[in-house]
Amino acid sequence: MMRVFALMSLLVVSLTAAAQRPRVTKATVFTDADGTVLSRQAYRNKLQTNQFVTDKAQIANAVITSISLRPAPAPDSVRTQAVSPARAYLTPAPAFTLTDINGQSYSLAALRGKVVVLNFWFIKCGVCQQEMPALKQLASDYRANPAVVFISFARDEAERLRRYIASKGDFGFAVLPLPPALAQEFGIEGYPTTAVLDRSGRYTYDKEGYVGNLRYLRQAIEHALR
Known part of the structure; x- marks a missing residue:
């Protein structure tokens, strides 16, 4: 459950x-x-x-x-710790090919060579909503860097997500409906969850919740870009 x-x-x-x-x-x-x-x-x-x-x-x-x-633990120790065994450090992320709420297709294979930031959330998650402004700012900071891609997976249906984004304003990164089967493959149990994939599609950061996330997330991105 x-x-x-x-x-x-x-x-x-x-x-x-x-x-x-x-x-x-x-x-x-x-x-x-x-x-x-x-x-x-x-x-x-x-x-x-x-x-x-x-x-x-x-x-x-x-x-x-x-x-x-x-x-708080040192950034490097946080970066290499996994909340879920499914997202263990340097474990390959599951393959996916999905369409965002604007009709653009994303696949893990096409993102090889890039650092990918994945955020898992849903509309009624109050903690997720608290984190969004900071994530939006972080995505904006990396907008000029084509080697970094931000993707969010939401548990809600596409039409509901479109209405929500229209009312709240663009997050500044892709929003994809998350199929339950793929959520299980990612090992997602808590929300929000944020992960970073290196250029080979392997996990290099895994964090549940938003307290401390932005501090460690930026460092995880920079480490994956090396």
């Missing part, structure tokens, strides 16, 4: 999480990596630097009683 990925840190940012998910309350204690107690805002500010990640969340009766920080 598909699950929608929800990072613990997002629970800190959003206090409107569903009742069945662990939630932050006024009594939640936030601590730094060295154990120093932080205010909720200070904790949030540190997370947004992308130099820290959440650690050691204590949960009781669906309430986060305490949560701390730890230093």
